[in-house]
Structure formats: structure tokens, C-alpha cells
Amino acid sequence: MNNSHKYNGTYAHTLATAVMALTIIAAVIFTSCARQQYSRPTITVSIQPQKYLLEKIVGDKWDVKCLLSNGANPESYDPSLTHLLNLENSKAYFRMGNIPFESAIINKVHNNNPALKLYNNSEGISLITGTHSHGSGQRDEEPDPHTWTSVVNARKIASNMYNAMVDLDPDNKGYYADNLRSLLTELDALQDTIAAGLADKRGTAFVVWHPSLSYFARDYGLTQISLSPEGKEASIGMLQETIDDAKAHDAKVMFFQKDIDSRQAQVANEQIGATLVNINPLSYHWDKEMLNIADALSK
Numbered sequence: 001m002n003n004s005h006k007y008n009g010t011y012a013h014t015l016a017t018a019v020m021a022l023t024i025i026a027a028v029i030f031t032s033c034a035r036q037q038y039s040r041p042t043i044t045v046s047i048q049p050q051k052y053l054l055e056k057i058v059g060d061k062w063d064v065k066c067l068l069s070n071g072a073n074p075e076s077y078d079p080s081l082t083h084l085l086n087l088e089n090s091k092a093y094f095r096m097g098n099i100p101f102e103s104a105i106i107n108k109v110h111n112n113n114p115a116l117k118l119y120n121n122s123e124g125i126s127l128i129t130g131t132h133s134h135g136s137g138q139r140d141e142e143p144d145p146h147t148w149t150s151v152v153n154a155r156k157i158a159s160n161m162y163n164a165m166v167d168l169d170p171d172n173k174g175y176y177a178d179n180l181r182s183l184l185t186e187l188d189a190l191q192d193t194i195a196a197g198l199a200d201k202r203g204t205a206f207v208v209w210h211p212s213l214s215y216f217a218r219d220y221g222l223t224q225i226s227l228s229p230e231g232k233e234a235s236i237g238m239l240q241e242t243i244d245d246a247k248a249h250d251a252k253v254m255f256f257q258k259d260i261d262s263r264q265a266q267v268a269n270e271q272i273g274a275t276l277v278n279i280n281p282l283s284y285h286w287d288k289e290m291l292n293i294a295d296a297l298s299k
């Protein structure tokens, strides 16, 4: 009886240990599955500067995916299948606002994911017209899409992103509000630095190939002279007219986007004689790009 009891006791103990071990294993398996299944929700944005700003607002609560990779040209961008699938698995798509590929993407994806929420990050920004035609030939009406190359606009973009987050995830409103406040403080400091550097440069001109800095020029009272407003090779006659214009304005800086702009820019600059400065307004490191542009102009 004693023996039997002892035997049963040992058996029960072994069983309990086995059950406990299985429970732990099951818990581990369940947790890792759960982690995969319930990973962070995703928001898709169009360009890297949006990712930079949005990540500062959503922190580690959301995964921010970007359609346009570094170095790609937004004017000729055709989204890959992977990009479109990412978008279909997203809770929301934040368009920059007026980049030509954005409307095409929304039409493509909306049929497959009608629940996808859409937000325009440039809402409320006073748009510049007359700089772009993007092949439609209607240069006077088309809004300039490069709203993000402006610290003033970035404040508005950040607020728009915050409003969208409160709409998507109202439970974390306080968290997003704290992050927005920190971001706006950073943007104010950036704005102060740039404005101080360019204070005595109002009225001066700079040259670009593609007119990607219209909003930056507006913020600081500068004149942007674009060698190729149509986004392609300019005719010899038109190019010469712009070169003469740049010389008349005594432009000291030419900005060049090496992945996108034509080599014609460098040839034209042999006549203009400006300092050639490489920029990438589509870089993730948006704040550094703004400083890089301001720094070149402040010399």
C-alpha cells in the first residue's frame, strides 16, 4: 500500500512535470505564433521623407513601409507587385498629395482592398502652380508635388499625419500628441537654423535641373531657376534662354540630383559657372537634406 502510494506519488510528480513542460512549450509556441500573427500594423507612404516624419509620430506602434525606394525617380515610378502587396496589407495609405503616381496606385489597389484608409499629407498646404507639367502640357494648373522640401510645410505635414493617426488609432492619441510635440520642437529648431543662415540671401537665385525646391525657395524668398521644368531634356533654344536667365540672376549654386537629373545640367553649368551641389530631396534623412541645401545657399 505504502509502496503503491509511493509509486503513485512519483508517477503523479512525473506527470505534473511533463504537463508543466508541455505547458511551457505550448506557451512558447503560442507566443512566437502570436508575435508573427499580431505583428505591428502597417501604414504605407509614398516617399522616404514621409517615412522619416511619420516614424517620429508613430514610434514603435506601427510599421511604416515606403513605396519609393532610395534613388528611384517619382516622375517615372512604376510600383512593383511587392509594393502593391504591401499596400494591400496596410491599414492605411498616406499619399504625399500630388505626386503623379499616387492616383494611379490608389485606383489599382482600391479594388483589392476597399477597406484601405486614404489620407493626404499635403492637405491644407498652399500649393504652388506653374512649375510642372508632367507631360500633360498644362503647366499653369498642375500643383507642384514637392511639398516636403520645406520646413514650413513639414509642420503641416506632421500635423496632418497626427490627425490621421488619431483617426486610425484613437486609443493612443496621447502618445501621438507627445511625439508630435517633440517633432514640432525639432522642426522649429531646424527652421530657426535655416532662416538665420539665409536671412541675408533673400532675392538671390539658384539653379536646379528639375524644379524640386519651389517650396523651399518660397519659404526664404529665393528664386528657383529650373533648366527642365518639363522633366525631360530641354530644347537647345529653351536651355540657352534659361542659362542666360541664371547668369543674369548671378546664380551661385546649382543643385544636382545624380540619380535623376540629366547630364545636360552639368554641361549647362559650364556656362553658368555655379557651384555644383549634389542633393537628394527624396532621402530618408530629410532634415540633413534641408540643412545641406540651406548650407550651400548660405555661403
Ligand SMILES: [Zn+2]
Binding pocket: 075, 132, 145, 146, 210, 211, 212
Ligand atoms: Zn517634380
